[in-house]
Amino acid sequence: MWPLYGGADEISFKVSPSRGRKNIEDTLADHLQGTLVTDSYAASARYAAARPGVTHAQCWAHGGRGFESALDSDPQAHEEDPSQ
DSSP: OEEEEEEOEEEEEOSSSSOHHHHOOOOOOOOOOOEEOOOOHHHHHHHHHTTTTTEEEHHHHHHHHHHHHHHHHHTGGGSOOOOO
């Protein structure tokens, strides 16, 4: 699902059968100017890199998953005070 936010504060949702490169290009084409917020899917990064007016930003929720994995690898680390 693609939530698309417009310049007049409107939001629309497009449902695609996959998140593949073709769906990204068909959905956004060359219309997007601004920030594209996605998970770490490489096709999204390639889309943004090929367009000077587009900035690719990682989704905070998807990025946070890495921190959860890190806590699992060292459970005591999150209890330490980094200022000491």
